[in-house]
Amino acid sequence: MTTKPILVALDYDNKNHALQLIEKLDPNMCRLKVGKEMFTLFGPQLVKDIHDRGFDLFLDLKFHDIPNTVAKAVAAAAELGVWMTNVHASGGLAMMEAAKKALLPYGDNAPMLIAVTVLTSMSDDDLKLLGINVPAFEHVQRLAKLTQQAGLDGVVCSAQEATALKSLLGKDFKLVTPGIRPVGSDAGDQHRVMTPPQAIAAGSDYLVIGRPITKAADPLAALQAIHQSLA
Numbered sequence: 721m722t723t724k725p726i727l728v729a730l731d732y733d734n735k736n737h738a739l740q741l742i743e744k745l746d747p748n749m750c751r752l753k754v755g756k757e758m759f760t761l762f763g764p765q766l767v768k769d770i771h772d773r774g775f776d777l778f779l780d781l782k783f784h785d786i787p788n789t790v791a792k793a794v795a796a797a798a799e800l801g802v803w804m805t806n807v808h809a810s811g812g813l814a815m816m817e818a819a820k821k822a823l824l825p826y827g828d829n830a831p832m833l834i835a836v837t838v839l840t841s842m843s844d845d846d847l848k849l850l851g852i853n854v855p856a857f858e859h860v861q862r863l864a865k866l867t868q869q870a871g872l873d874g875v876v877c878s879a880q881e882a883t884a885l886k887s888l889l890g891k892d893f894k895l896v897t898p899g900i901r902p903v904g905s906d907a908g909d910q911h912r913v914m915t916p917p918q919a920i921a922a923g924s925d926y927l928v929i930g931r932p933i934t935k936a937a938d939p940l941a942a943l944q945a946i947h948q949s950l951a
């Protein structure tokens with residue numbers, strides 16, 4: 721199992737609330753993920769604040785634009801010193817190749833670069849409305865192969881797809897899986913979910929977990945319980 725597989729998703733509209741949560745967590749037990757809401761509200765200073773508290777950060781901005789724009793955005797993320805960042809695989813091969821190339825000057829200090837395949841909130845019916853008439857998993861496989869071809873480090877996918885993707889793409893291609901729900905927690909808007917131990921057993925390298933930790937009455941206890949369930 722990867723060391724520190726838990727990535728806690730911070731989805732807050734109040735910076736103090738986020739920092740209060742971070743103070744309760746342990747950087748030896750998890751990494752943090754900041755997405756569009758918090759980065760739009762609080763910008764690069766938030767990234768510094770998180771780094772100052774000793775946490776690795778996954779900057780989850782899911783870039784999707786023309787290749788030149790995405791390359792510059794990914795390089796800007798590298799300048800911030802983040803541990804991981806991402807693009808949408810549906811932006812295409814040229815876009816992903818440009819993003820990868822933009823990280824070359826950063827060498828070993830480059831963030832890990834991954835691509836989102838099919839969002840875990842999407843069902844086969846949602847894909848049909850987009851004109852994609854194949855099951856979600858077939859589309860995920862196609863996008864994941866394209867991501868590997870572009871030289872990226874891995875993909876975001878559902879843990880339900882992990883076993884098949886590992887055998888298709890090899891053990892070194894990282895699988896980052898949201899839609900993780902410990903037994904008894906509310907699925908909310910997630911459709912394709914798994915528990916933490918199921919996800920690791922299926923081949924996930926990193927588990928993105930938000931509300932089951934951030935909305936828990938005792939977030940550290942929730943993190944510790946998940947950590948122990950993986951031991």
Ligand SMILES: O=C(O)c1cc(=O)[nH]c(=O)n1[C@@H]1O[C@H](COP(=O)(O)O)[C@@H](O)[C@H]1O
Nearest residue numbers: 729780838839840876898899928929930931
């Ligand atoms: O890229 C992601 O992190 C992501 C991709 C995806 O397909 N589904 C998904 O839920 N996410 C993110 O994972 C986190 C899940 O949070 P919870 O549903 O609260 O555990 C959120 O920050 C989402 O933005």
